Each structure stands twice: as structure tokens, then as C-alpha cells.
Amino acid sequence: MRNQFLKWMGRMNVGDLVTDEVWDSFLPHSFQSLSPYQWTPISVVETTWDFLQNETVTSVVDLGSGVGKFCIHLSYLSQDQFSIIGLEDRSELFQISExxxxxxxxxxxxxxxxxxxxxxxRGASHYYAFNPLYETMKGNHSIDSKKDKSAMLFLRNVQQFKNQLYQCKMGTKLITYHGFGGSVLPGFRVLVKKELPLGEWMVWERI
Ligand SMILES: C[S@@+](CC[C@H](N)C(=O)[O-])C[C@H]1O[C@@H](n2cnc3c(N)ncnc32)[C@H](O)[C@@H]1O
Structure with a gap:
């Protein structure tokens, strides 16, 4: 994997196009096949970066950062203009992202x-979520079988998520890809909604 990467990096310049195929090829094999279902596509990170370029950004927090694809590619695009933080509860995925x-x-x-x-x-200017709680609902394309699947748990988690987001200060933005788990987010208004080829991308603002 290291040799493959060095070979590829040797041929690239900062700003060169990175594809999902290239990015995912550096993941352990079992995590590559999950990519279309679990890790943000490069084009969606690019859409997010287009949006962030016109924003005052202090920090972006990925809530459920998985193998780190969103955070790492955003850092590649933004060249570390702001803090990027990823939070992941699966230690195996956290280790891969590190x-x-x-x-x-x-x-x-x-x-x-x-x-x-x-x-x-608390305190980030922007949060990002690729439907991290949905996994408690779904049978297909799960990352693993370590977490309980139950509609009750899902609803409880979504409510806890909403409560946490409600405490964000005015002007805080939440960017979602395939939603955050619910359809209504108390205390927020929808600022942008795009039907991207691979799924719905939205920006919510705390009012
Ligand atoms: C759909 S994946 C998105 C991964 C990453 N954000 C990306 O876009 O490439 C959702 C991730 O959220 C993580 N997750 C779910 N619930 C979580 C929680 N309560 N705390 C931390 N991570 C969580 C899962 O383990 C999974 O890696």
C-alpha cells in the first residue's frame, strides 16, 4: 500500500484531481467495498468545499468520521485554512483515519x-454529518455488526442529536449528506438544499 501511494504521490501536484478510486485504494480491502455506502464521495467533499469557501469558517467537525475520508480530503482541498476535527466511536476506523x-x-x-x-x-462554526445514526436502522452494507439495530434506539439517538444541536450558538451551520436522521431540526432553518447525483446535500443554520 505504501509503495503504491508513494508512486502515485510522486506523479501528483497539490490541486490535482483525486478520484474515489484513488482515495479508496489506500483503505484496507474490506473497507473499500463499503465506500459507496459509508464514506463521503470526493464530489460531495468538493461541493462542501465550494460552499465553505464563501463562509467564515473557524472549524469543521465531522460527526462520525469513519475512515476519515471527508476530513482528510477537505484538508487536502482547503490546505488547512481552518481546523478540521473528526469524531468516531469505532476504534478500528479511528485508527485507520490516523x-x-x-x-x-x-x-x-x-x-x-x-x-x-x-x-x-461545542463551539465549531460548521458541523458535518453523513447520516451517522442511520446504521442502527439498516440491515444492508453495515460497517460491522457491533452496534444494536433497533428503531427505538434510532429514535432515541436522533432526539439526543437534536438536543445537542439545539444548544449550538446562533449562526452555526450543519451540513448534511443523506440527512442527519430526522426531517425537522428545531432551532434551525434550511439554508441550501441540493439534489446531488449521489444524494441529498443540505446546509442548516442555527437561528
Ligand atoms: C456514514 S459513516 C460517514 C463517515 C464519514 N463522515 C465520511 O463521510 O466519510 C458514519 C460514521 O459515523 C460513525 N458513528 C455513528 N454514530 C456515532 C456516534 N454516536 N459517535 C461517533 N461516531 C459515530 C459510524 O461508526 C460511521 O463511521
């Missing part, structure tokens, strides 16, 4: 192995 950081020269990105529902990070 291992990928030096490979993408993403030294500024901070990953934490924590549950964002319990340790919600």
Missing part, C-alpha cells in the same frame, strides 16, 4: 475516538 493522515499530508486534522452524542464538541 494511519491515513501522514499519507495525505493531513497533519492538521484531529481525529478523536469518541461518541459525539455523549461528548458533543
Amino acid at each position: 494511519d491515513l493522515k501522514p499519507k495525505w499530508n493531513a497533519h492538521g486534522v484531529i481525529f478523536r475516538n469518541t461518541n459525539f452524542l455523549e461528548n458533543f464538541p
Whole structure:
């Protein structure tokens, strides 16, 4: 994997196009096939970066950062203009994201192995969520079978998520890809809604 990466990096310049195929090829094999279902596509990170370029950004927090694809590619695009933090409760995924950081020269990105529902990070200007709670509902394309699947648990988690987000200060933005788990987010208005080829992308603003 390292040799493959060095070969590829040797041929690229900062700003060169990165594809999902290239990015995912540096993941352990079993996590590559999950990519279309679990990790943000490169084009969606690019859409997010287009939006952030016209924003005053202090920090972006990925709530459920998985193998780190969103955070690491955003850092590649933004060249560390702001803090990028990823929170992931699966230690295996957290470790993969840490291992990928030096490979993408993403030294500024901070990953934490924590549950964002319990340790919600306050004070970020922007949060990102690729429907992290949905996994408690779904049977197909699960990351693993370590978490309970139950509609009750899902509803309880979504409510806890809403409560945490409600405490964000005015002007805070939440960017969602495939939603956050619910359809109504008390205390927020929808600022942008795009039907991207691969799914719905939205920006919510705390009012
Ligand atoms: C759909 S994946 C998105 C991964 C990453 N944000 C990306 O876009 O590439 C959702 C991730 O959220 C994580 N997750 C779910 N609930 C969580 C929680 N309460 N705290 C931390 N991570 C959580 C899952 O383990 C999974 O890695």
C-alpha cells in the first residue's frame, strides 16, 4: 500500500484531481467495498468545499468520521485554512483515519475516538454529518455488526442529536449528506438544499 501511494504521490501536484478510486485504494480491502455506502464521495467533499469557501469558517467537525475520508480530503482541498476535527466511536476506523493522515499530508486534522452524542464538541462554526445514526436502522452494507439495530434506539439517538444541536450558538451551520436522521431540526432553518447525483446535500443554520 505504501509503495503504491508513494508512486502515485510522486506523479501528483497539490490541486490535482483525486478520484474515489484513488482515495479508496489506500483503505484496507474490506473497507473499500463499503465506500459507496459509508464514506463521503470526493464530489460531495468538493461541493462542501465550494460552499465553505464563501463562509467564515473557524472549524469543521465531522460527526462520525469513519475512515476519515471527508476530513482528510477537505484538508487536502482547503490546505488547512481552518481546523478540521473528526469524531468516531469505532476504534478500528479511528485508527485507520490516523494511519491515513501522514499519507495525505493531513497533519492538521484531529481525529478523536469518541461518541459525539455523549461528548458533543461545542463551539465549531460548521458541523458535518453523513447520516451517522442511520446504521442502527439498516440491515444492508453495515460497517460491522457491533452496534444494536433497533428503531427505538434510532429514535432515541436522533432526539439526543437534536438536543445537542439545539444548544449550538446562533449562526452555526450543519451540513448534511443523506440527512442527519430526522426531517425537522428545531432551532434551525434550511439554508441550501441540493439534489446531488449521489444524494441529498443540505446546509442548516442555527437561528
Ligand atoms: C456514514 S459513516 C460517514 C463517515 C464519514 N463522515 C465520511 O463521510 O466519510 C458514519 C460514521 O459515523 C460513525 N458513528 C455513528 N454514530 C456515532 C456516534 N454516536 N459517535 C461517533 N461516531 C459515530 C459510524 O461508526 C460511521 O463511521
